[in-house]
Amino acid sequence: MIQGMLTIALTFYGISICISVIRIIIGPSLPDRIVALDMVGVTLVSSIAIISVMLTTTAFLEVILILAILAFISTIAFSKYIERGVILEYRRDD
Amino acid sequence: MNIDATIEFIAALFMLAGSIMALISAIGIIRLPDVFTRSHAGTKSSTLAVLLTLLGAFIYFASNQGFYSVRLLLGIAFVFLTAPVAGHLITRAAYRANVKMADTTVEDELKEVTDKVKEEAEKERSETGEVIIEDEKKADKEHSE
Numbered sequence: 001m002i003q004g005m006l007t008i009a010l011t012f013y014g015i016s017i018c019i020s021v022i023r024i025i026i027g028p029s030l031p032d033r034i035v036a037l038d039m040v041g042v043t044l045v046s047s048i049a050i051i052s053v054m055l056t057t058t059a060f061l062e063v064i065l066i067l068a069i070l071a072f073i074s075t076i077a078f079s080k081y082i083e084r085g086v087i088l089e090y091r092r093d094d
Numbered sequence: 095m096n097i098d099a100t101i102e103f104i105a106a107l108f109m110l111a112g113s114i115m116a117l118i119s120a121i122g123i124i125r126l127p128d129v130f131t132r133s134h135a136g137t138k139s140s141t142l143a144v145l146l147t148l149l150g151a152f153i154y155f156a157s158n159q160g161f162y163s164v165r166l167l168l169g170i171a172f173v174f175l176t177a178p179v180a181g182h183l184i185t186r187a188a189y190r191a192n193v194k195m196a197d198t199t200v201e202d203e204l205k206e207v208t209d210k211v212k213e214e215a216e217k218e219r220s221e222t223g224e225v226i227i228e229d230e231k232k233a234d235k236e237h238s239e
Contacts, residue, residue, distance in 0.1 A: 005106040009113035009147075016113075016120030023123050023132075031129045031188035038180055039123060039136040042173065043116055046147035049166070050109055053154050061165040064148070068172050075180040079187035 006054050013047040034078045041071025101157040108150030116143035127196035129188045137181030144173045 020043070023036040045067050052060040122135025152166045189204065 002102055002106045005110050009106075009110045012113035012117045016116045019120040019124050020136075029129060029188070029191075029193050031184055031191070031193055032132060034184055035129065035133045035136040035181075036123060038177075038184070039119065039140050042140045042144050042177060043120075045169070045173065046112060046116065046144045049147050049151040049169075050113075053105075053109070053151050056158065058155065058159075058161060058163060061163055061169075064169045065165060065172065068169055068176070072172075072176040072180055075184055079180075079183040082184075082187040082191050 003054070006050055010047060010050050010054070013043055013050065017043050017047075030078075030082055034075060034082075037078075038071055038075045041067060041074075045071070098157055102154055105150040105154035105157065108153065109147050112143045112146030112150065115139055115146060119143060127198065129193050130185055130195065133181050133185050133188075137177050141173060141177040144177075145170055148173070 017040055020036045020040045024033045024040075027033040027036060045064050048060050048063050048067065052058065116139075119135050119139035122139065123132050126132045126135055148166050148170045152163060152170075155161045155163055155166070195202070
């Protein structure tokens, strides 16, 4: 019963990742693609949680944190790139 | 059906609800007309999906193995804090990059304000007659943010 529910949930997550990939491919502008990429990252986080429940192991729980941080940082970097054209700024405030 | 099985069933129900929420947000991301509405679907509802799923995993591990995972709670807190911030930043960048809005957009209040500020800056510059080189202009813009 519980295994079946988890399998259905994992299938739904796979379908939503596929739809996001379609948006990444056809997205007319760069921000569209980045919103979809961010969503793929967040969806991967939750599917890894489900996989670790299915295998009843706690070994994958670090991956959740790392993936969440990576998705956040990459979205920030992309939005800075869209806004200014550079990712790292060397100009000082003074 | 003893109490442990019930709690595990509730945890699996949480995870199923989260996956349905992710599916709804994926439908939103493919159907909605422009990047602003799409970011609405892609950040808000998928944040809720991740919260429900991680909460379900936390409950499952707590009941099945007696393991209260701090990492899952940290993941919940982190996603809850960062996903709206990332959505806001990417929407702001899209607005600054003049991404076209949908044809059904009724109102753009920010455009009026930015037009006014730009106009005032133009007037001031033409009054004082000063010549601003490109680099300083950029620095001014960054300060005013």
